[in-house]
Amino acid sequence: MPRKYFDYDSLDDLRRDIDRLGLVDIPLDDDLTPIFRPVQIGPLTVGNSLAIHPMEGCDGTLTGKPDTLTYRRWERFGAGGAKLIWGEATALREEGRANTRQLWICEENARALEDLLSRTRKVHREMFGPNEEVTVGLQLTHSGRYSYRQPIIVVHDPVLDSITYVDKKQGGGSTRWVDGGGRTPVTPDYPVISDDDLERIEDDFVRAARLVRRIGFDFVDLKQCHRYLLSELLSAKTREGRYGGSFENRTRLIQNVVRKVRSAVPDLVIASRFNAYDGIPYAKDPATRVGTPLPYDTPYRYGFGVGEHDPLQEDLTESKLLVGLLRDLGVVMVNISAGSPYTNPHVGRPFERPPIDGYETPEHPLFGVARHFRITAEIQQAYPDVTVVGTGYSWLQQYFLNAAAANIRTGRVTIAGVGRGALAYPDFTRDAMHKGRLDRRKVCITVSFCTALMRAKHNELGQFPAGCVPRDRLYADIYKESLKTQP
Numbered sequence: 001m002p003r004k005y006f007d008y009d010s011l012d013d014l015r016r017d018i019d020r021l022g023l024v025d026i027p028l029d030d031d032l033t034p035i036f037r038p039v040q041i042g043p044l045t046v047g048n049s050l051a052i053h054p055m056e057g058c059d060g061t062l063t064g065k066p067d068t069l070t071y072r073r074w075e076r077f078g079a080g081g082a083k084l085i086w087g088e089a090t091a092l093r094e095e096g097r098a099n100t101r102q103l104w105i106c107e108e109n110a111r112a113l114e115d116l117l118s119r120t121r122k123v124h125r126e127m128f129g130p131n132e133e134v135t136v137g138l139q140l141t142h143s144g145r146y147s148y149r150q151p152i153i154v155v156h157d158p159v160l161d162s163i164t165y166v167d168k169k170q171g172g173g174s175t176r177w178v179d180g181g182g183r184t185p186v187t188p189d190y191p192v193i194s195d196d197d198l199e200r201i202e203d204d205f206v207r208a209a210r211l212v213r214r215i216g217f218d219f220v221d222l223k224q225c226h227r228y229l230l231s232e233l234l235s236a237k238t239r240e241g242r243y244g245g246s247f248e249n250r251t252r253l254i255q256n257v258v259r260k261v262r263s264a265v266p267d268l269v270i271a272s273r274f275n276a277y278d279g280i281p282y283a284k285d286p287a288t289r290v291g292t293p294l295p296y297d298t299p300y301r302y303g304f305g306v307g308e309h310d311p312l313q314e315d316l317t318e319s320k321l322l323v324g325l326l327r328d329l330g331v332v333m334v335n336i337s338a339g340s341p342y343t344n345p346h347v348g349r350p351f352e353r354p355p356i357d358g359y360e361t362p363e364h365p366l367f368g369v370a371r372h373f374r375i376t377a378e379i380q381q382a383y384p385d386v387t388v389v390g391t392g393y394s395w396l397q398q399y400f401l402n403a404a405a406a407n408i409r410t411g412r413v414t415i416a417g418v419g420r421g422a423l424a425y426p427d428f429t430r431d432a433m434h435k436g437r438l439d440r441r442k443v444c445i446t447v448s449f450c451t452a453l454m455r456a457k458h459n460e461l462g463q464f465p466a467g468c469v470p471r472d473r474l475y476a477d478i479y480k481e482s483l484k485t486q487p
Contacts, residue, residue: 005352005361005364006365006446014399018366021364021366024370025370025371025377026370027410027412028402028406031405032401032402032405032436034404035404035432036049038083038133039084039387041219041333042332044135044269045133046134046135046415047133048081049408049416050429051417051418052080052084052085052417052419053086053391053418054273055088056102056466057069057088058099058102058462059465060101060104063108064103065109065112065113066103066113067101069467070103071116073423078121079126080422080429081427082428083429084135084415084417085135087136087139087217088138088139089102089103089223090102090113090140091104092141093204095147095149095152096142096152096229100148101462102143106211107211110211117136117217118216120136121136127430136217137218137221137271138215138220139223140205140208141223144227144228144229145227145228145232146227146228146342152193153190154192154233154236154244155233155236155237155238155244156190157235157302159294159295160186160281160343161186161190195241195243198243203260206261208220209265210264210265213267213268218269219268220268220269222258222261223273224254226348227275227340231274233253233254234251234275234304235302237250237301237302254326258329258331270330271334272326272333272334272335273334273337273389274319274322274336274337275304276314276316276319276336276376277304277316277371278306279340279344279347280293280300280312281340282344282346288360290360290362291344291361292362304318305318305375314371316379319375319379320383323379327385331386332386332387333388333389335389335391335417336390336391337391341451346361346362346363347368349368349394349420351446351447351448352446355452355455356448365446368392369392369395369396371392372390373390373407373412376392376412377413380413386414388415389415389416389417390404390407390415390416390417391419393417393418394418394420397438397440397444397445397446400416400438401428420444421444423444423472424442424443424471428443444471449470451466452469452479452482453465453479454466456483456486
Protein backbone atom coordinates (compact mmCIF):
# COMPACT_ATOMS: atom_id res chain seq x y z
CA MET A 1 0.00 0.00 0.00
CA PRO A 2 1.53 3.37 -0.99
CA ARG A 3 2.53 5.57 1.89
CA LYS A 4 0.33 8.52 2.83
CA TYR A 5 2.52 11.59 3.12
CA PHE A 6 0.05 14.38 3.81
CA ASP A 7 -1.19 13.66 7.33
CA TYR A 8 -1.37 17.03 9.09
CA ASP A 9 -4.21 18.15 11.31
CA SER A 10 -2.75 21.60 11.92
CA LEU A 11 -0.22 24.08 10.63
CA ASP A 12 2.00 23.16 13.56
CA ASP A 13 1.95 19.50 12.47
CA LEU A 14 3.21 20.59 9.06
CA ARG A 15 5.87 22.81 10.63
CA ARG A 16 7.12 19.89 12.72
CA ASP A 17 7.46 17.66 9.65
CA ILE A 18 9.29 20.41 7.75
CA ASP A 19 11.70 20.75 10.67
CA ARG A 20 12.12 16.96 10.92
CA LEU A 21 13.16 16.83 7.27
CA GLY A 22 15.51 19.79 7.69
CA LEU A 23 13.81 21.85 5.00
CA VAL A 24 14.55 25.53 5.47
CA ASP A 25 12.91 26.64 2.21
CA ILE A 26 9.26 26.18 3.23
CA PRO A 27 8.29 29.15 5.42
CA LEU A 28 4.74 29.36 6.80
CA ASP A 29 2.87 32.42 8.08
CA ASP A 30 -0.30 32.49 10.17
CA ASP A 31 -1.05 35.96 8.80
CA LEU A 32 -2.43 35.81 5.24
CA THR A 33 -2.38 39.58 4.69
CA PRO A 34 0.48 39.53 2.12
CA ILE A 35 -1.54 37.51 -0.39
CA PHE A 36 -4.05 40.34 -0.74
CA ARG A 37 -1.47 42.94 -1.76
CA PRO A 38 -1.99 44.39 -5.27
CA VAL A 39 0.87 44.01 -7.73
CA GLN A 40 1.88 46.40 -10.51
CA ILE A 41 3.09 44.62 -13.66
CA GLY A 42 4.12 47.24 -16.18
CA PRO A 43 0.89 49.08 -17.00
CA LEU A 44 -1.27 46.38 -15.39
CA THR A 45 -2.58 46.36 -11.83
CA VAL A 46 -3.24 42.89 -10.44
CA GLY A 47 -5.62 43.19 -7.50
CA ASN A 48 -3.99 40.58 -5.27
CA SER A 49 -0.91 38.36 -5.21
CA LEU A 50 -2.55 35.10 -6.25
CA ALA A 51 -2.57 33.41 -9.64
CA ILE A 52 -4.16 30.50 -11.44
CA HIS A 53 -1.58 28.68 -13.55
CA PRO A 54 -2.12 27.75 -17.22
CA MET A 55 -3.83 24.40 -16.66
CA GLU A 56 -5.20 22.75 -19.78
CA GLY A 57 -8.45 20.84 -19.67
CA CYS A 58 -7.93 19.05 -22.99
CA ASP A 59 -11.54 19.98 -23.58
CA GLY A 60 -11.62 22.16 -26.70
CA THR A 61 -13.18 21.18 -29.99
CA LEU A 62 -11.28 19.12 -32.53
CA THR A 63 -10.69 22.37 -34.45
CA GLY A 64 -9.12 24.09 -31.42
CA LYS A 65 -12.01 26.26 -30.25
CA PRO A 66 -13.17 26.43 -26.61
CA ASP A 67 -15.95 23.93 -25.88
CA THR A 68 -18.55 23.64 -23.11
CA LEU A 69 -16.12 22.43 -20.44
CA THR A 70 -13.52 25.03 -21.44
CA TYR A 71 -16.05 27.81 -20.83
CA ARG A 72 -17.12 26.23 -17.53
CA ARG A 73 -13.54 25.96 -16.28
CA TRP A 74 -12.57 29.54 -17.20
CA GLU A 75 -15.78 30.96 -15.75
CA ARG A 76 -15.07 29.17 -12.47
CA PHE A 77 -11.59 30.72 -12.47
CA GLY A 78 -13.12 34.13 -13.16
CA ALA A 79 -15.51 33.80 -10.25
CA GLY A 80 -12.83 32.48 -7.91
CA GLY A 81 -11.12 35.72 -6.92
CA ALA A 82 -7.49 35.17 -7.97
CA LYS A 83 -6.60 38.35 -9.84
CA LEU A 84 -4.02 36.84 -12.19
CA ILE A 85 -5.56 34.25 -14.52
CA TRP A 86 -2.77 32.79 -16.61
CA GLY A 87 -4.63 31.36 -19.60
CA GLU A 88 -3.75 27.89 -20.77
CA ALA A 89 -1.38 26.59 -23.44
CA THR A 90 -2.76 27.51 -26.87
CA ALA A 91 -1.05 26.12 -29.94
CA LEU A 92 0.50 28.25 -32.68
CA ARG A 93 -0.01 25.57 -35.33
CA GLU A 94 -2.31 22.59 -35.67
CA GLU A 95 0.62 20.18 -35.98
CA GLY A 96 2.16 21.71 -32.84
CA ARG A 97 -0.81 20.83 -30.62
CA ALA A 98 -0.12 18.47 -27.72
CA ASN A 99 -3.48 16.73 -28.11
CA THR A 100 -6.50 16.74 -30.37
CA ARG A 101 -8.46 18.98 -28.00
CA GLN A 102 -5.85 21.61 -27.17
CA LEU A 103 -6.82 25.19 -27.98
CA TRP A 104 -5.37 26.60 -31.22
CA ILE A 105 -5.02 30.31 -31.93
CA CYS A 106 -5.80 31.24 -35.52
CA GLU A 107 -8.13 33.58 -37.38
CA GLU A 108 -10.88 30.95 -37.49
CA ASN A 109 -10.81 30.56 -33.70
CA ALA A 110 -10.29 34.18 -32.67
CA ARG A 111 -13.96 35.00 -32.11
CA ALA A 112 -14.42 31.94 -29.87
CA LEU A 113 -11.34 32.87 -27.80
CA GLU A 114 -12.70 36.40 -27.47
CA ASP A 115 -15.96 34.92 -26.17
CA LEU A 116 -14.00 32.83 -23.66
CA LEU A 117 -12.21 35.93 -22.37
CA SER A 118 -15.44 37.97 -22.27
CA ARG A 119 -17.28 35.33 -20.24
CA THR A 120 -14.38 35.05 -17.78
CA ARG A 121 -14.32 38.80 -17.16
CA LYS A 122 -18.12 38.97 -16.97
CA VAL A 123 -18.41 36.45 -14.14
CA HIS A 124 -15.56 38.15 -12.32
CA ARG A 125 -17.33 41.50 -12.60
CA GLU A 126 -20.61 39.99 -11.38
CA MET A 127 -18.86 38.50 -8.36
CA PHE A 128 -16.41 41.27 -7.43
CA GLY A 129 -17.42 44.46 -9.21
CA PRO A 130 -15.28 46.41 -11.69
CA ASN A 131 -12.82 44.36 -13.73
CA GLU A 132 -9.83 46.68 -13.68
CA GLU A 133 -7.82 44.59 -11.24
CA VAL A 134 -8.24 41.16 -12.87
CA THR A 135 -5.51 40.37 -15.38
CA VAL A 136 -5.99 37.61 -17.92
CA GLY A 137 -3.31 36.36 -20.29
CA LEU A 138 -2.86 33.60 -22.84
CA GLN A 139 0.02 31.16 -23.15
CA LEU A 140 1.35 30.47 -26.65
CA THR A 141 2.98 27.11 -27.26
CA HIS A 142 4.46 24.75 -29.78
CA SER A 143 4.54 21.24 -28.31
CA GLY A 144 7.64 20.12 -30.18
CA ARG A 145 8.67 16.65 -29.03
CA TYR A 146 5.21 16.15 -27.53
CA SER A 147 3.16 17.17 -30.58
CA TYR A 148 0.30 14.75 -30.99
CA ARG A 149 0.73 13.96 -34.69
CA GLN A 150 4.45 13.21 -34.46
CA PRO A 151 7.42 14.48 -32.46
CA ILE A 152 9.08 17.64 -33.73
CA ILE A 153 12.46 17.62 -32.04
CA VAL A 154 15.11 20.32 -31.89
CA VAL A 155 17.86 18.05 -30.62
CA HIS A 156 18.49 14.36 -30.09
CA ASP A 157 18.45 13.44 -26.40
CA PRO A 158 19.72 9.85 -26.01
CA VAL A 159 17.55 9.26 -22.93
CA LEU A 160 14.34 10.93 -24.07
CA ASP A 161 14.58 9.57 -27.61
CA SER A 162 14.27 5.95 -26.55
CA ILE A 163 13.82 5.10 -22.90
CA THR A 164 14.36 1.47 -21.93
CA TYR A 165 14.00 -0.38 -18.67
CA VAL A 166 13.86 -3.96 -17.47
CA ASP A 167 10.30 -5.14 -16.86
CA LYS A 168 10.52 -8.24 -14.67
CA LYS A 169 6.85 -9.04 -15.30
CA GLN A 170 7.75 -9.85 -18.90
CA GLY A 171 10.11 -12.49 -17.62
CA GLY A 172 13.78 -13.17 -18.05
CA GLY A 173 14.90 -9.59 -17.72
CA SER A 174 13.60 -8.71 -21.18
CA THR A 175 13.85 -5.12 -22.33
CA ARG A 176 10.64 -3.20 -22.79
CA TRP A 177 10.74 -0.10 -24.96
CA VAL A 178 8.88 2.85 -23.57
CA ASP A 179 7.86 5.93 -25.54
CA GLY A 180 10.22 8.75 -24.58
CA GLY A 181 7.38 11.25 -24.28
CA GLY A 182 6.44 11.77 -27.93
CA ARG A 183 3.65 9.74 -29.50
CA THR A 184 6.16 8.05 -31.83
CA PRO A 185 9.53 6.58 -30.78
CA VAL A 186 12.43 8.75 -31.92
CA THR A 187 15.17 6.81 -33.68
CA PRO A 188 18.80 7.99 -34.01
CA ASP A 189 18.17 9.02 -37.64
CA TYR A 190 14.90 10.86 -36.86
CA PRO A 191 15.03 14.33 -38.45
CA VAL A 192 15.69 17.42 -36.33
CA ILE A 193 13.72 20.56 -37.16
CA SER A 194 15.77 22.87 -39.36
CA ASP A 195 16.95 26.37 -38.53
CA ASP A 196 14.75 27.73 -41.32
CA ASP A 197 11.67 26.05 -39.84
CA LEU A 198 12.51 27.47 -36.41
CA GLU A 199 12.72 30.92 -37.95
CA ARG A 200 9.24 30.40 -39.41
CA ILE A 201 8.02 29.49 -35.92
CA GLU A 202 9.32 32.86 -34.71
CA ASP A 203 6.91 34.49 -37.17
CA ASP A 204 4.10 32.20 -35.96
CA PHE A 205 4.58 33.63 -32.47
CA VAL A 206 4.32 37.16 -33.84
CA ARG A 207 1.15 36.36 -35.79
CA ALA A 208 -0.37 34.76 -32.69
CA ALA A 209 0.67 37.67 -30.44
CA ARG A 210 -1.15 40.08 -32.76
CA LEU A 211 -4.27 37.97 -32.34
CA VAL A 212 -3.82 37.85 -28.55
CA ARG A 213 -3.81 41.64 -28.46
CA ARG A 214 -6.71 42.00 -30.88
CA ILE A 215 -8.80 39.54 -28.90
CA GLY A 216 -8.17 41.65 -25.79
CA PHE A 217 -5.99 39.58 -23.47
CA ASP A 218 -3.89 41.64 -21.05
CA PHE A 219 -0.64 39.79 -21.67
CA VAL A 220 0.94 37.04 -23.74
CA ASP A 221 3.06 34.20 -22.34
CA LEU A 222 5.81 32.69 -24.50
CA LYS A 223 5.93 29.14 -23.14
CA GLN A 224 9.41 27.74 -22.38
CA CYS A 225 8.66 24.95 -19.92
CA HIS A 226 8.17 21.19 -19.57
CA ARG A 227 10.43 20.27 -22.50
CA TYR A 228 8.08 21.53 -25.17
CA LEU A 229 9.76 23.15 -28.18
CA LEU A 230 11.07 26.41 -26.72
CA SER A 231 12.01 24.63 -23.50
CA GLU A 232 13.93 21.96 -25.36
CA LEU A 233 15.79 24.65 -27.28
CA LEU A 234 17.17 25.98 -24.00
CA SER A 235 18.78 22.59 -23.41
CA ALA A 236 20.02 22.07 -27.00
CA LYS A 237 23.71 22.14 -26.14
CA THR A 238 24.51 19.42 -28.70
CA ARG A 239 22.53 20.98 -31.56
CA GLU A 240 24.46 22.43 -34.49
CA GLY A 241 23.58 25.63 -36.27
CA ARG A 242 22.41 29.04 -35.17
CA TYR A 243 19.88 27.74 -32.60
CA GLY A 244 22.12 25.33 -30.70
CA GLY A 245 25.31 25.00 -28.72
CA SER A 246 26.11 28.24 -26.93
CA PHE A 247 23.76 30.02 -24.53
CA GLU A 248 23.47 32.85 -27.07
CA ASN A 249 22.35 30.40 -29.77
CA ARG A 250 20.01 28.42 -27.52
CA THR A 251 18.22 31.63 -26.55
CA ARG A 252 18.27 33.07 -30.07
CA LEU A 253 14.66 32.08 -30.84
CA ILE A 254 13.16 33.51 -27.66
CA GLN A 255 15.21 36.70 -28.08
CA ASN A 256 14.05 37.09 -31.67
CA VAL A 257 10.42 36.38 -30.74
CA VAL A 258 10.40 38.97 -27.95
CA ARG A 259 11.97 41.61 -30.19
CA LYS A 260 9.56 40.89 -33.04
CA VAL A 261 6.51 40.88 -30.77
CA ARG A 262 7.53 44.17 -29.14
CA SER A 263 7.96 45.69 -32.57
CA ALA A 264 4.67 44.36 -33.95
CA VAL A 265 2.53 44.86 -30.82
CA PRO A 266 4.32 47.45 -28.67
CA ASP A 267 1.53 47.82 -26.11
CA LEU A 268 1.22 44.09 -25.37
CA VAL A 269 2.69 42.97 -22.02
CA ILE A 270 5.02 39.98 -22.49
CA ALA A 271 5.59 37.23 -19.95
CA SER A 272 7.21 33.81 -20.06
CA ARG A 273 6.74 30.63 -18.07
CA PHE A 274 10.00 28.70 -18.20
CA ASN A 275 11.74 25.71 -16.71
CA ALA A 276 14.41 26.96 -14.36
CA TYR A 277 15.38 23.31 -13.75
CA ASP A 278 14.68 20.41 -16.12
CA GLY A 279 15.99 17.58 -13.97
CA ILE A 280 16.60 14.21 -15.62
CA PRO A 281 14.20 11.48 -16.78
CA TYR A 282 12.95 8.88 -14.32
CA ALA A 283 11.30 5.50 -14.88
CA LYS A 284 9.31 3.16 -12.66
CA ASP A 285 11.35 0.45 -11.02
CA PRO A 286 9.32 -2.67 -11.86
CA ALA A 287 10.03 -4.24 -8.47
CA THR A 288 9.25 -1.30 -6.18
CA ARG A 289 7.15 0.93 -8.52
CA VAL A 290 9.25 3.86 -7.27
CA GLY A 291 10.71 6.40 -9.69
CA THR A 292 14.39 5.81 -10.42
CA PRO A 293 16.75 8.13 -12.32
CA LEU A 294 17.61 6.68 -15.72
CA PRO A 295 21.32 6.16 -16.39
CA TYR A 296 23.17 9.26 -17.54
CA ASP A 297 26.69 10.26 -18.42
CA THR A 298 28.56 13.27 -17.08
CA PRO A 299 29.10 15.94 -18.02
CA TYR A 300 25.34 15.88 -18.59
CA ARG A 301 24.51 18.05 -21.62
CA TYR A 302 20.79 17.43 -22.10
CA GLY A 303 19.05 19.67 -19.61
CA PHE A 304 18.60 23.33 -18.73
CA GLY A 305 19.30 24.54 -15.21
CA VAL A 306 20.90 21.22 -14.22
CA GLY A 307 24.36 20.62 -12.82
CA GLU A 308 26.45 19.08 -15.60
CA HIS A 309 28.39 17.00 -13.08
CA ASP A 310 25.38 16.28 -10.85
CA PRO A 311 22.14 16.70 -12.83
CA LEU A 312 20.09 15.65 -9.80
CA GLN A 313 20.88 19.13 -8.47
CA GLU A 314 19.96 22.46 -9.99
CA ASP A 315 22.51 24.90 -11.36
CA LEU A 316 20.69 28.19 -11.89
CA THR A 317 23.54 30.06 -13.58
CA GLU A 318 21.91 30.00 -17.02
CA SER A 319 18.39 30.25 -15.61
CA LYS A 320 19.28 33.57 -14.01
CA LEU A 321 21.06 34.71 -17.16
CA LEU A 322 17.85 34.00 -19.07
CA VAL A 323 15.74 36.09 -16.70
CA GLY A 324 18.19 38.97 -17.00
CA LEU A 325 18.16 38.70 -20.78
CA LEU A 326 14.35 38.63 -20.90
CA ARG A 327 14.10 41.59 -18.53
CA ASP A 328 16.45 43.64 -20.69
CA LEU A 329 14.33 42.81 -23.74
CA GLY A 330 11.20 44.08 -22.00
CA VAL A 331 9.65 40.93 -20.48
CA VAL A 332 8.13 42.08 -17.20
CA MET A 333 6.90 38.81 -15.66
CA VAL A 334 8.24 35.25 -15.46
CA ASN A 335 6.57 32.16 -14.09
CA ILE A 336 8.98 29.59 -12.66
CA SER A 337 8.42 25.91 -13.35
CA ALA A 338 10.51 22.73 -13.38
CA GLY A 339 10.62 19.18 -14.67
CA SER A 340 8.43 17.40 -17.19
CA PRO A 341 5.02 15.78 -16.64
CA TYR A 342 6.12 13.01 -19.01
CA THR A 343 9.45 11.95 -17.52
CA ASN A 344 9.87 13.29 -13.97
CA PRO A 345 6.46 14.45 -12.71
CA HIS A 346 7.51 14.46 -9.05
CA VAL A 347 9.82 17.40 -9.87
CA GLY A 348 7.16 19.63 -11.36
CA ARG A 349 4.12 18.39 -9.43
CA PRO A 350 4.88 16.90 -6.01
CA PHE A 351 2.14 14.31 -5.56
CA GLU A 352 0.50 12.01 -3.07
CA ARG A 353 -0.36 9.37 -5.66
CA PRO A 354 1.05 9.08 -9.20
CA PRO A 355 -0.84 9.08 -12.50
CA ILE A 356 -1.99 5.68 -13.76
CA ASP A 357 1.09 5.31 -15.96
CA GLY A 358 3.50 6.85 -13.45
CA TYR A 359 5.78 5.88 -10.62
CA GLU A 360 5.57 6.27 -6.86
CA THR A 361 7.40 9.36 -5.66
CA PRO A 362 11.10 8.78 -4.96
CA GLU A 363 11.15 11.52 -2.31
CA HIS A 364 8.88 12.96 0.33
CA PRO A 365 6.78 15.53 -1.58
CA LEU A 366 7.96 18.27 0.77
CA PHE A 367 11.38 18.00 -0.86
CA GLY A 368 9.74 18.83 -4.19
CA VAL A 369 7.89 21.77 -2.65
CA ALA A 370 11.13 23.04 -1.12
CA ARG A 371 12.93 22.71 -4.46
CA HIS A 372 10.30 24.89 -6.15
CA PHE A 373 10.45 27.51 -3.41
CA ARG A 374 14.28 27.52 -3.30
CA ILE A 375 14.66 27.94 -7.07
CA THR A 376 12.01 30.65 -7.25
CA ALA A 377 13.49 32.57 -4.32
CA GLU A 378 16.96 32.54 -5.83
CA ILE A 379 15.64 33.98 -9.10
CA GLN A 380 13.39 36.55 -7.41
CA GLN A 381 16.17 37.76 -5.16
CA ALA A 382 18.52 38.07 -8.13
CA TYR A 383 15.93 40.20 -9.97
CA PRO A 384 13.74 42.02 -7.43
CA ASP A 385 12.46 44.32 -10.20
CA VAL A 386 10.90 41.41 -12.15
CA THR A 387 7.47 40.05 -11.27
CA VAL A 388 8.13 36.41 -10.43
CA VAL A 389 5.22 33.97 -10.18
CA GLY A 390 5.94 30.90 -8.07
CA THR A 391 4.82 27.29 -8.38
CA GLY A 392 4.78 24.18 -6.19
CA TYR A 393 2.01 25.06 -3.74
CA SER A 394 -0.78 22.56 -4.43
CA TRP A 395 0.62 19.63 -2.42
CA LEU A 396 0.35 21.74 0.76
CA GLN A 397 -3.44 21.51 0.46
CA GLN A 398 -5.27 23.75 2.96
CA TYR A 399 -1.98 25.30 4.08
CA PHE A 400 -0.68 26.49 0.72
CA LEU A 401 -1.75 30.08 1.33
CA ASN A 402 0.30 30.12 4.55
CA ALA A 403 3.37 29.30 2.48
CA ALA A 404 2.37 31.82 -0.17
CA ALA A 405 2.01 34.57 2.42
CA ALA A 406 5.42 33.80 3.92
CA ASN A 407 7.19 33.71 0.56
CA ILE A 408 5.56 36.97 -0.56
CA ARG A 409 6.23 38.75 2.74
CA THR A 410 9.93 37.87 2.69
CA GLY A 411 10.48 38.82 -0.96
CA ARG A 412 11.01 35.27 -2.17
CA VAL A 413 8.25 35.60 -4.78
CA THR A 414 5.90 38.31 -6.05
CA ILE A 415 2.83 36.22 -6.84
CA ALA A 416 1.95 32.66 -5.80
CA GLY A 417 0.02 30.45 -8.20
CA VAL A 418 -1.67 27.07 -8.26
CA GLY A 419 -2.63 24.81 -11.15
CA ARG A 420 -4.11 21.50 -10.00
CA GLY A 421 -5.23 23.29 -6.87
CA ALA A 422 -7.38 25.62 -8.96
CA LEU A 423 -9.02 22.74 -10.83
CA ALA A 424 -10.14 21.32 -7.51
CA TYR A 425 -10.85 24.60 -5.73
CA PRO A 426 -11.30 27.51 -8.15
CA ASP A 427 -12.80 29.77 -5.46
CA PHE A 428 -9.89 29.39 -3.01
CA THR A 429 -9.22 33.14 -3.05
CA ARG A 430 -12.83 34.00 -2.29
CA ASP A 431 -12.83 31.66 0.71
CA ALA A 432 -9.55 33.16 1.94
CA MET A 433 -11.06 36.65 1.67
CA HIS A 434 -14.29 35.83 3.49
CA LYS A 435 -13.26 33.06 5.89
CA GLY A 436 -9.56 33.76 6.47
CA ARG A 437 -8.68 30.14 5.69
CA LEU A 438 -9.19 27.34 3.18
CA ASP A 439 -11.71 24.52 3.45
CA ARG A 440 -9.87 21.21 3.66
CA ARG A 441 -12.91 19.49 2.10
CA LYS A 442 -12.34 21.43 -1.14
CA VAL A 443 -8.57 21.41 -1.65
CA CYS A 444 -6.64 19.38 -4.22
CA ILE A 445 -5.32 16.20 -2.63
CA THR A 446 -2.76 15.56 -5.43
CA VAL A 447 -3.87 12.03 -6.31
CA SER A 448 -3.43 12.62 -10.06
CA PHE A 449 -6.89 11.75 -11.34
CA CYS A 450 -6.78 14.90 -13.53
CA THR A 451 -3.72 13.45 -15.28
CA ALA A 452 -5.32 10.00 -15.46
CA LEU A 453 -8.16 11.47 -17.51
CA MET A 454 -5.68 13.04 -19.93
CA ARG A 455 -3.92 9.68 -20.38
CA ALA A 456 -7.11 7.66 -20.90
CA LYS A 457 -7.82 6.86 -24.56
CA HIS A 458 -11.13 8.19 -25.90
CA ASN A 459 -11.53 7.20 -29.56
CA GLU A 460 -11.01 10.03 -32.04
CA LEU A 461 -11.03 12.64 -29.26
CA GLY A 462 -7.63 11.42 -28.09
CA GLN A 463 -8.26 11.55 -24.34
CA PHE A 464 -10.89 12.53 -21.84
CA PRO A 465 -11.14 16.13 -20.60
CA ALA A 466 -9.15 16.82 -17.44
CA GLY A 467 -10.64 18.03 -14.18
CA CYS A 468 -10.81 17.20 -10.49
CA VAL A 469 -12.37 13.79 -9.93
CA PRO A 470 -12.44 13.86 -6.08
CA ARG A 471 -13.93 17.39 -5.81
CA ASP A 472 -16.12 17.82 -8.90
CA ARG A 473 -18.97 15.37 -9.53
CA LEU A 474 -18.97 16.17 -13.24
CA TYR A 475 -15.43 14.85 -13.62
CA ALA A 476 -16.08 11.94 -11.29
CA ASP A 477 -18.71 10.80 -13.78
CA ILE A 478 -16.33 11.37 -16.69
CA TYR A 479 -13.70 9.29 -14.90
CA LYS A 480 -16.14 6.41 -14.44
CA GLU A 481 -16.90 6.58 -18.14
CA SER A 482 -13.19 6.56 -18.98
CA LEU A 483 -12.70 3.28 -17.11
CA LYS A 484 -15.15 1.57 -19.47
CA THR A 485 -13.05 2.43 -22.53
CA GLN A 486 -9.69 1.16 -21.33
CA PRO A 487 -8.25 -2.25 -22.25
